[in-house]
Amino acid sequence: MAHVILGLLLIAPQSLYSLIKSFEAGVALFYSASSGSIKRALDTLLGKGLIEVASTEPGGRGKKVYRTTEAGRQEFHRWMTGELGGADLETAALPRLFFLGLLAPENRPPVLRKIQERAAADLAELTALHKHLDTMELSPEFRDVAAYQRLTLEYGITSGRHALAWFGELADRGGPQTG
CATH class of the missing domain: 1.10.287 (Helix Hairpins)
Structure with missing residues (x-):
C-alpha cells in the first residue's frame, strides 16, 4: 500500500481524506484499503522520510496535505522498476500498470x-x-x-x-x- 500512496502523492499532494477518495475513485479497482490502513501507511511513510507534510490548514482540525520527498520518489522508482513481488499477478502487476505513466517513457x-x-x-x-x-x-x-x-x-x-x-x-x- 505504501507504494500506491507514493504514486498517488506523486500525481498530486493530498490530504488523508483526498487519499481515501483517490482509493475509492480508482485504486479500489485493484487494491482495497480502509481509512485506518491508509493513515497507518502515511505515518510509516512519514517516519521513513518518504513523504512530508506540505502544508497544514490553520484552525482546529489542521488538515495536513502530504507530498513525496526525493527519497520517496527514489523508492517509488525502485519499486516500479524492481522485481514483482506479491502472491498473484494482479496484485503485483496492476498497481504498476496504474502508475506506469509516472515513469519516463x-x-x-x-x-x-x-x-x-x-x-x-x-x-x-x-x-x-x-x-x-x-x-x-x-x-x-x-x-x-x-x-x-x-x-x-x-x-x-x-x-x-x-x-x-x-x-x-x-x-x-x-x-x-x-x-
Missing part, C-alpha cells in the same frame, strides 16, 4: 516485460499443476469436488494466457496508443 517497456515474465511463470506453474492432476487417482466420493476444482484451475490458466498475451502486446507496442 524509456523505463516503461522493461516494466511491462517483467510483468509479462511474471505472467509466463505463473502460467507455467498452473499448467504443471494441471498436468499433475491428470496423473492422480480419485476416489468416487471426491470426483464431483475435483471436477469443480479442475474448472477453477482451468479458469486460472485461461486468465493467465490472456494476461500473458495482453501484457506482451502492450510491451510490444511500447504502451498505450495515445494521441
Whole structure:
C-alpha cells in the first residue's frame, strides 16, 4: 500500500481524506484499503522520510496535505522498476500498470516485460499443476469436488494466457496508443 500512496502523492499532494477518495475513485479497482490502513501507511511513510507534510490548514482540525520527498520518489522508482513481488499477478502487476505513466517513457517497456515474465511463470506453474492432476487417482466420493476444482484451475490458466498475451502486446507496442 505504501507504494500506491507514493504514486498517488506523486500525481498530486493530498490530504488523508483526498487519499481515501483517490482509493475509492480508482485504486479500489485493484487494491482495497480502509481509512485506518491508509493513515497507518502515511505515518510509516512519514517516519521513513518518504513523504512530508506540505502544508497544514490553520484552525482546529489542521488538515495536513502530504507530498513525496526525493527519497520517496527514489523508492517509488525502485519499486516500479524492481522485481514483482506479491502472491498473484494482479496484485503485483496492476498497481504498476496504474502508475506506469509516472515513469519516463524509456523505463516503461522493461516494466511491462517483467510483468509479462511474471505472467509466463505463473502460467507455467498452473499448467504443471494441471498436468499433475491428470496423473492422480480419485476416489468416487471426491470426483464431483475435483471436477469443480479442475474448472477453477482451468479458469486460472485461461486468465493467465490472456494476461500473458495482453501484457506482451502492450510491451510490444511500447504502451498505450495515445494521441
